[in-house]
């Protein structure tokens with residue numbers, strides 16, 4: 207018997223079963239832990255497949271830089287989910303859009319507002335939100351979880367629509383919670399049979415087992431309200447001449463420059479403003495939750511940061527963005543928080559738009575490609591004792607983190623798909639960290655017997671926490 211020898215070796219990975227491939231190897235949650243286990247077993251590039259979909263995970267700075275950054279013309283597409291985009295109607299979400307002109311125009315709108323060169327337009331919003339955060343923390347410190355959410359939501363609402371959130375349970379925040387839940391449900395890989403057998407989309411909603419149709423209808427309704435209501439508010443403010451600087455007021459005019467009809471242009475602005483909320487709220491607040499966890503565990507870091515703050519600001523003044531270049535230790539704390547507990551540990555999947563080759567391996571068109579930020583940011587060859595929270599590792603002589611450092615490369619994702627809100631997020635997280643440290647000593651809550659709670663025990667109390675960070679903290683404390 208003669209069998210052709212393959213020209214290229216297979217990319218290493220766990221052994222697949224016939225037909226279903228690696229279905230049972232694929233984790234439904236905490237993917238980064240499994241991906242990183244594979245990295246240890248199989249190396250810098252790992253391949254799995256199921257039901258005809260190939261997935262590769264990149265576990266080294268070199269692979270990520272080479273493919274997702276240098277060859278970003280090939281690796282900037284997203285997977286198309288029948289459930290999320292076609293049935294639930296999330297085709298408006300910039301993060302899920304296919305690479306192409308429609309996506310590029312949305313990115314341009316986001317860039318116009320949130321590019322680095324003009325990000326100081328939002329400093330007053332961030333300052334005001336921080337002042338409110340501090341006063342909320344003062345009155346109810348145990349509710350820090352909600353306060354951080356309110357902080358990031360109020361920056362998102364004001365910078366996208368010019369809307370001021372009320373201090374209490376705001377409609378916006380509740381609505382966003384539901385939006386995010388639907389997005390999480392819809393985007394979970396291999397959760398919905400209709401993603402595997404697209405013909406199921408024709409099944410009527412009343413058929414037993416067609417739960418996906420009912421979930422999809424509820425998500426559509428929720429997203430429609432969330433996109434339309436704040437836009438209407440912002441448009442009314444523009445008409446009366448009272449709109450502050452925000453994405454909608456800045457970008458709504460200018461359809462002539464975009465070459466689109468005013469209706470289509472408005473639709474794009476609506477989507478871009480909507481995504482600020484969806485993508486900006488839980489991410490920014492999760493970073494602050496991770497910061498608080500780190501401070502509870504490391505009082506010595508707080509003391510050092512406070513010494514720096516007191517030296518630069520004196521004891522009266524709270525920090526402002528102008529102080530940032532003079533506060534390298536605060537900068538280092540922020541970098542270390544984002545490294546220690548990366549908010550998006552495997553970023554979002556990119557898709558190869560054509561066949562490609564990496565070293566001796568062939569990557570087929572349509573392959574899903576994950577940059578394993580978790581592995582990069584916890585690589586012991588780059589960060590000694592990676593599970594130890596140590597801001598000093600980021601204190602370099604010139605205080606700039608080199609471009610090749612995974613902390614620069616991967617916290618906000620890769621290549622053309624890199625997070626367009628990163629400069630806004632960077633400012634929000636920085637000003638919150640600096641101000642909280644200048645005003646408070648952070649320590650564990652006291653239990654019913656007056657003793658400080660053991661933070662490792664907090665894992666069992668986490669239902670109040672955002673599920674994303676629960677998993678992260680859980681993984682972190684367990685792996686420690």
Ligand code: HEM
Pocket residue numbers: 300301302303313320481482483485486487489490493549550553554555556616617618619620621622623624625626627628630631632635
């Ligand atoms: C600490 C806070 C944040 C972190 C860590 C973060 C991280 C990320 C990451 C890792 C990605 C995936 C990039 C990739 O596919 O390679 C992403 C995408 C995205 N982020 Fe952020 N993000 C944050 C805050 C924000 C904010 C405040 C906004 C809005 C102003 C935002 C808007 C987006 C959008 C629209 C995408 C999708 C980009 C695309 O697919 O083209 N993010 N973010």
